[in-house]
Amino acid sequence: MTRASEPVIRVEGLSKRYRIGERVARYRTLRESLTGALRRPFGRRAADGADLVWALRDVSFEVPRGEILGVIGRNGAGKSTLLKVLSGITCPTEGTVRIHGRVVSLLEVGTGFHPELTGRENVYLNGAILGMRRAEMDRRFDDIVAFAQVERFVDTPVKHYSSGMYFRLAFAVAAHLSPEVVLVDEVLAVGDAEFQRKCLGKMGEAARQARTVLFVSHNMGAISAFCHRVVYLANGQVRAIGTPDAIVAQYLADVFGDDRTDLAELRGAGYGRTLRFTAIDLAADDGANVAFGAPLRFRVTLRSDVSAQELSLGASVFSVTGTCVGTLFTRERFAMAPGEARTFSLTLAGARLAPGSYYASVSVGHGGRDGGRLDFDLVVGRPAFHVLPMSPSGEAIADWNPAWGAIVFEDTRLQAEPG
The missing domain is CATH 3.40.50.300 (P-loop containing nucleotide triphosphate hydrolases)
Structure with missing residues (x-):
């Protein structure tokens, strides 16, 4: 080779x-050690649980x-x-x-x-x-x-x-x-x-x-x-x-196909120590299914151990291959008091995601697209959802080719410029 x-x-x-769960033994004097050895010369070590x-x-x-x-x-x-x-x-x-x-x-x-x-x-x-x-x-x-x-x-x-x-x-x-x-x-x-x-x-x-x-x-x-x-x-x-x-x-x-997955398993390393999501759900009438062109609505519950000001929510949507399709940050700011729990609705409108399966990440922190972002908690993989190839108005795009991307732009008019 x-x-x-x-x-x-x-x-x-x-x-x-x-x-x-092992108990750490206290330090013993030489006399205590020798006494114990003489009392149990052939004894086995006690189980420590x-x-x-x-x-x-x-x-x-x-x-x-x-x-x-x-x-x-x-x-x-x-x-x-x-x-x-x-x-x-x-x-x-x-x-x-x-x-x-x-x-x-x-x-x-x-x-x-x-x-x-x-x-x-x-x-x-x-x-x-x-x-x-x-x-x-x-x-x-x-x-x-x-x-x-x-x-x-x-x-x-x-x-x-x-x-x-x-x-x-x-x-x-x-x-x-x-x-x-x-x-x-x-x-x-x-x-x-x-x-x-x-x-x-x-x-x-x-x-x-x-x-x-x-x-x-x-x-x-x-x-x-x-x-x-x-x-x-x-x-x-x-x-x-x-x-x-x-x-x-x-x-x-x-991971994301199982709604029973605990949020702790989806939380980024080091996040959620003082301010954390306790629930993240898709607010949809048809379970995890969303009609093409319909707004995405997430319902999130936060709990804080500290006082925090000027907070905002962020959300990203990913395709099943892990490619980020888009991200938003809320303009509205809010505060949390120690021991307080609050529930918010977050709506992503106008995305026009192509039919297929997706998952989201949701964050809470300071800042957004206008500057650096510092997150207190970040959960990746909840909610997961499917975009159906039919809009609420009956528009069908069942033959959408995944190679065309994850966003369906609205039809545009073709105009010939005068020669």
């Missing part, structure tokens, strides 16, 4: 078990050089645990992991940074950990700082950085230090749209340079657009491996 064809990552029979949970179970796959492998699944499916095992943060209970080359991990905001050191010092520290020479780091430093957009704060301790600054610098370091393997968990969870675009561009560039990327995300559009293959994890096991279109479609059918 040549070096080019040899897998960069090989995972065989990987399992990871955790003990939950802990439960065993398999976060991963018999996971196997290979990743060749230069591939971007997407990892998808519901919250709690084992995605983050898999990346932690691959990065060496935690050890597997069973199975083996073989990785050839240097690995950079971006598993959560600030991974690998020392909070007391400045941005400059952390950049050089991470380079040294990866075996980079000082002269090489000097050549790349300006590009790293410019990419992260932290020029004004590069000599400030990173403990004073916002979460967005923290992540931008961490990703910039990983993207510019030329590791053979990059492990990324939810790269689209932090940063504005422009920085997210730069991140995805860097991942594509890494693959073209024969580097390998493992990309965990709830953004099915990004998974479909940038990944060569996708692993679908469910309950710690590999449910399917294949092309992005096939695996994303299977995942969406499993």
